[in-house]
Amino acid sequence: MEKRWWKESIVYQIYPRSFKDSNGDGIGDLNGITEKMDYLEKLGVNVVWLSPVYQSPNDDNGYDISDYRAIMTEFGTMEDFDRMLAAAHEHGIKIVMDLVVNHTSDEHPWFIESRKSKDNPYRDYYIWRDGKDGKEPNNWGSCFSGPAWEYDEETDMYYLHLFSKKQPDLNWDNPKVREEVFDMMNWWLEKGVDGFRMDVISLISKKPDLPDGKPGINGYASFNEPANGPHVHEYLQEMREKVLNNADTITVGECSGVTLEEAKKYARSDEKELNMVFQFEHMDVDADADNKWTDKKMDLREMKAVLTKWQKGLEDIAWNSLFWENHDQPRSVSRYADDSAKYHDVSAKMLATCIHMMQGTPYVYQGEELGMTNVPFTSIDQFRDLDSINAYRELVEEQHVFTAEEMMRYLCRKSRDNARTPFQWDDSAYAGFSTVEPWIMVNPNYKEINAKKQVDDPESVFNYYRKLIALRKEKEIIVYGTYDLLLPESEEIYMYTRTLGEEKLLVVCNFSEKEVAVEIPEEFRKGSYLIANYPEGEIKEQMTIRPYEAFVLEK
Structure with missing residues (x-):
């Protein structure tokens, strides 16, 4: 098996809004990340994946981008970014940008132009269709509830948005769109970034006739319906030729709806496309068919079968990415183990052992190395996540699928906001994240679970992660066996x-x-x-x- 640095790396994901607030506005920022490079170096990670820091109206916490070459004002300036990048490199840490190019914000200049008229030069940058019988062009649903189409009065047509209606999907079949994206990616590589995590990249190529799909719990077909479209591999190979071969990059594609056979194409060892993919089959073990809103427990036999399928299926062909957590998933110690005081530490260490000893590149989500837990939310008003708020409105208030009590129970188990509360640095006010009340509540257990308490404790979850990370660097068998x-x-x-x-x-x-x-x-x-x-x-x-x-x- 060919040895590559990215196979031997340990990636740490930072959700900038919740990592460290350096200027006292309650929102994490780039200078806060720069402040904490010593901590990241001590942990032993050598790649940091940044969730989006681009200019954005922030409808979906930065995954709706209005300017790919500017920094979100709340996070700082481009000078702050350059300083953070330099600091990371000085600490031996590479920086991976979150590439969100399935869609833009509806406030992106391209879309503002696109919706002006049917013959606007930017019209074909997005996916516009006429309605059918006074309804949407097809039955595709948005990831965030409701239809994946928004009616636009200006031109009496619908545009596709597989996510929020403020996130219109780009038309990758238009070569001008691809050139714009590739040009922007090269701009970041020239700046010195080391690679890209590609958001929902398996969705960029849509089936040309946009056929109806099988309806789910809310009557709409899954937003994964368009996944792995007819030209996705062709477009990624073009990206490889025009961008990724220009530098020694690390690339990982978020591939919702990916099958093992498709993953072998995305991440095969000839490196014509990506280095690895995120697959989510093991994240669905505690879901019911198309419904993640449940408090069903994971069946370990099923979890083992899924992870083993991917370990053996990609062996000698492609490369795995290993994770329990990210910004879209609840906290693993609460989800798969036991976050009670009695078993918190041992069960957090057990989960880490299980995933870090597999073949693939491990991803640690901020706070996972401390065993941060799910949050005891008590009201829908405490949530900030669009997915959670929309699901509550649709499934409780509009369709009465669940009672308010049931939905709160499911949200406390599965909401993305469980992973998005502020990083717990110490036991001071607001967990040392900020000097003022943060944009989202702090988990009340910050006095027991925090970095200050763990960094110097040889028996802590943090230092157990350090040992696992050090072992992976020492022993080739952990990487390549x-x-x-x-x-x-x-x-x-x-x-x-x-x-x-x-x-x-x-x-x-x-x-x-x-x-x-x-x-x-x-x-x-x-x-x-x-x-x-x-x-x-x-x-x-x-x-x-x-x-x-x-x-x-x-x-």
């Missing part, structure tokens, strides 16, 4: 091996609060511990795995 699942039918234990030549590792993770007896494969019984989240016990044929215990044995 093959993965094989053991005990597929166990409802509590996730056990797998990694193999590289004569070297072999055994990873054992207990996803339950039960003690579980496990037989250790013979070849590991005379081995040694590589890392463990409990005091190390004697290695023997039969071992009792403690609640949320995790350890790795080296042959």
